Amino acid sequence: MDVRTICLGILTHGDATGYEIKKLFEDDGYQHFVEASFGSIYPALNRLTDEGYVSVREESQEKRPDRKVYSITSTGRSAFIASLLKPLPEDRHRSPFVFAMLFADLLPPSRVSGMLDTYIEQVEQKFAHLNAHHAASQSDGEKFVSGFGRAVYVAILDFLHTHRAEVEKQQAAQAAE
């Protein structure tokens, strides 16, 4: 899903600056299924403004840099809903860890164990992060999305805890050859 559509979606939930939109990706639950960089957020917002889907006002604040607060227009809202009515792009999952596990036989057992340790730690942190945002104030949609993410992370952790010993046994056997 393109960054312009993502920004429109976020703005249907309320006005925001480019910086705040990026923070949603880092702090709130969004990072688990969507993401965008400053390098794409700002051009996207500028373009949405040019196209009339978004309006912008500048605010100054004390001890802080000035802000540009973006609001979705009714045109923008309609466009966003229209995009949700079309077939959605398919999920994309990229996992360097999983790809690297295909080549575990090329690596020393200690490296493979280290990779597993690091990855499990990362997934546990993401899971904890998702739990920290499982607040009672969430909307139905947010509850669904949080639950979805948690289910996936739980499955990953279960799988890794279940199969780790086997992987390490294979590594040790292979290292003995």
Next chain:
Amino acid sequence: MDVRTICLGILTHGDATGYEIKKLFEDDGYQHFVEASFGSIYPALNRLTDEGYVSVREESQEKRPDRKVYSITSTGRSAFIASLLKPLPEDRHRSPFVFAMLFADLLPPSRVSGMLDTYIEQVEQKFAHLNAHHAASQSDGEKFVSGFGRAVYVAILDFLHTHRAEVEKQQAAQAAE
């Protein structure tokens, strides 16, 4: 993980053309955790060749276009292993479906149900695809990776089957308001 590294990894398993590498992403189990387009594979292979990590030979065949078959060099192999010894990039998961579910309240119940139908169908197809490649000839690494992917897809399907009724109930309640 960048496409050059991915191509190097694939070539450690045997010589391949750019087209075959792309087919691995579509037909074999790779699509579940890694992907690259022709637009990036060919420039990557050309660059790897220029840099001495890969060598190329041209082959002609009957009734088929000529092929360029790429082989990894020992320099390339060392470079690939070196990249696996460094910290790996983190996973990236992008799901337009999950993002769209945050805005289910903006949509008619029939659209949300349709989205769920389509997504479940997609995940079921991916799961079936992964099963079709669960052959006895798989390496240990491939078995691990297949098992990982299946665990994730099972978790997703379980979650969706479990929560679908609830989502649709919320949609119906909201549509009645």
Next chain:
DNA sequence: GTCGATCTATATCGGACCTATATAGATCAC
């Protein structure tokens, strides 16, 4: 006092990658 880390903010450059398309030829079904 200085430096680095961290934070709030906006902005952008150059490289990486994707989508769509092009070229080429073969086979098959309508």
Next chain:
DNA sequence: GTGATCTATATAGGTCCGATATAGATCGAC
């Protein structure tokens, strides 16, 4: 004959990322 599908290589233009820049404030370590 046309379109779909397949084997193959190739690339232009658009999108996005990572790194960086600018600006200023606060805090902690040296």
